[in-house]
Amino acid sequence: NNFPPGPRPIPIFGNLLQLNLVDLLNDFKKLSERYGKVYSIYIGRMPAVVLNGVQVMKEALATQAVVFAGRPQDLMINHLVEGTGVVLTTGPIWKEHRRFALITLRNFGLGKRSMEERILGEISYITSHLEKNAGKAIEPQILFHKVAFNIICCVLFGTRFKHEDEFLQLNIRLFEENAKIFNGPWAMIYDMLPLLRHLPLPFQKVFQNGNKMRKSLGEQVSQHKKSRVPGEPRGLTDCYLDEMEKRGDDDSSFNEKQLIGFLLDLLFAGTDTTSNTLLFAFLHLMTHPDVQGRCQKEIDEVLGEKEQASFEDRHMMPYTQAMIHEAQRVADTVPLNVFHATTKDTRLMGYDIPKGTLIIPNLSSVLNEESQWKFPHDFNPSNFLNDQGEFVKPEAFMPFSAGPRMCLGEGLARMELFLILVTLLRRFKFVWPDDAGVPDYTPIFGITQRPKPYRLGVRLRL
Numbered sequence: 001n002n003f004p005p006g007p008r009p010i011p012i013f014g015n016l017l018q019l020n021l022v023d024l025l026n027d028f029k030k031l032s033e034r035y036g037k038v039y040s041i042y043i044g045r046m047p048a049v050v051l052n053g054v055q056v057m058k059e060a061l062a063t064q065a066v067v068f069a070g071r072p073q074d075l076m077i078n079h080l081v082e083g084t085g086v087v088l089t090t091g092p093i094w095k096e097h098r099r100f101a102l103i104t105l106r107n108f109g110l111g112k113r114s115m116e117e118r119i120l121g122e123i124s125y126i127t128s129h130l131e132k133n134a135g136k137a138i139e140p141q142i143l144f145h146k147v148a149f150n151i152i153c154c155v156l157f158g159t160r161f162k163h164e165d166e167f168l169q170l171n172i173r174l175f176e177e178n179a180k181i182f183n184g185p186w187a188m189i190y191d192m193l194p195l196l197r198h199l200p201l202p203f204q205k206v207f208q209n210g211n212k213m214r215k216s217l218g219e220q221v222s223q224h225k226k227s228r229v230p231g232e233p234r235g236l237t238d239c240y241l242d243e244m245e246k247r248g249d250d251d252s253s254f255n256e257k258q259l260i261g262f263l264l265d266l267l268f269a270g271t272d273t274t275s276n277t278l279l280f281a282f283l284h285l286m287t288h289p290d291v292q293g294r295c296q297k298e299i300d301e302v303l304g305e306k307e308q309a310s311f312e313d314r315h316m317m318p319y320t321q322a323m324i325h326e327a328q329r330v331a332d333t334v335p336l337n338v339f340h341a342t343t344k345d346t347r348l349m350g351y352d353i354p355k356g357t358l359i360i361p362n363l364s365s366v367l368n369e370e371s372q373w374k375f376p377h378d379f380n381p382s383n384f385l386n387d388q389g390e391f392v393k394p395e396a397f398m399p400f401s402a403g404p405r406m407c408l409g410e411g412l413a414r415m416e417l418f419l420i421l422v423t424l425l426r427r428f429k430f431v432w433p434d435d436a437g438v439p440d441y442t443p444i445f446g447i448t449q450r451p452k453p454y455r456l457g458v459r460l461r462l
């Protein structure tokens with residue numbers, strides 16, 4: 001009776017026919033204006049509660065952390081991952097794998113020089129590609145995707161892949177295909193109408209692609225098993241194999257099927273997110289030459305004769321830091337977060353929400369909340385600067401979410417964004433091509449958002 005209010009659902013479809021799936025964020029905004037910061041919608045017959053604004057987000061994801069840390073379990077995406085990995089699992093599998101991922105990321109050099117060296121190594125491939133194309137305009141989409149993919153591969157396997165490599169190309173292609181289906185109507189139909197799930201409809205492609213990805217990752221794991229030296233891990237895969245050996249054949253959640261699901265999760269959680277953020281950053285830098293110039297001036301002053309940037313340098317670059325955070329804010333990369341679920345009956349902002357309810361934490365509503373930002377609708381690094389020009393991070397900066405489910409790759413992502421942007425801005429000037437017309441900042445909506453395809457004009461600076 002005391003469930004959050006929302007538009008009246010119709011049988012079978014719930015509210016889906018009333019929502020514009022291409023402009024869902026705008027519809028969600030209108031619903032929030034009508035029903036408040038906590039409201040409900042129906043996805044088919046399934047009720048979902050949408051959370052909006054920083055106060056509600058903090059109350060749910062941080063204060064009531066454990067209660068809101070579940071994941072829904074009967075959606076297409078769950079059936080794809082078959083209960084493996086870390087992003088969509090719950091209980092001991094999730095806890096143990098999350099802990100393992102965080103520890104391994106730390107041991108593999110997050111916060112140490114070795115991770116920086118790997119990232120800088122990967123950047124050198126972008127730099128040489130851009131140098132060859134200086135004076136021209138390139139399509140950056142696939143390039144950034146491959147770079148982000150390779151950086152995660154360094155963590156997982158201790159090695160990078162050539163940009164023409166079959167493993168890299170295959171997985172990027174399959175992931176793109178799956179992302180298209182997940183962002184389109186077929187995923188909705190699958191989630192809404194369980195009776196249709198076994199029919200040969202286009203959503204079956206998602207599962208075929210999933211099997212192909214698992215097979216190709218399985219081959220990587222087999223190679224690692226053959227060539228590994230126990231106790232001398234080259235990356236997370238070897239660490240996991242060591243851990244499996246240590247735990248033996250008991251009931252442990254560490255096994256080969258889990259390992260493959262875990263690798264898939266990390267590869268894909270870390271690729272699209274980082275590369276789409278970079279795409280937004282360069283789009284805004286090209287079309288705001290004043291911001292680009294100010295960053296370059298700061299970067300030149302701080303780095304001086306130094307050969308390479310290091311992550312530590314960020315403390316001396318308040319304006320560049322502000323620009324990167326602002327790029328993340330406007331990129332709004334995972335607008336509706338990964339869906340959560342309640343783990344027990346609870347009360348939020350005066351409403352009763354039963355155990356197992358699907359929760360949609362609308363991060364976009366926080367990153368664009370008018371009361372929280374000096375310039376909510378512009379690309380303006382001043383959103384992260386105080387009156388003294390110092391870098392400050394408002395509490396509404398939540399692109400990585402909050403609470404126990406918060407992105408576990410945040411540290412790696414922040415290091416990547418900083419090193420890539422600083423290194424490239426130091427060497428190149430990026431210009432909006434003369435024949436490119438008026439820039440369009442409207443994102444293509446999806447689980448992760450990206451800008452419409454554009455060309456990046458490249459000029460050498462030094």
Ligand code: HEM
Nearest residue numbers: 087269270273274333334338400401405406407408409413
């Ligand atoms: C700019 C880049 C990134 C953004 C904006 C981002 C954002 C997010 C968001 C919003 C979530 C969902 C949190 C929640 O459910 O409340 C998430 C989860 C996750 N991210 Fe990221 N992410 C980024 C990069 C990465 C990278 C590089 C990795 C790889 C190590 C990664 C691994 C994960 C994993 C494994 C989860 C699931 C955590 C869990 O369920 O416990 N992410 N990320």
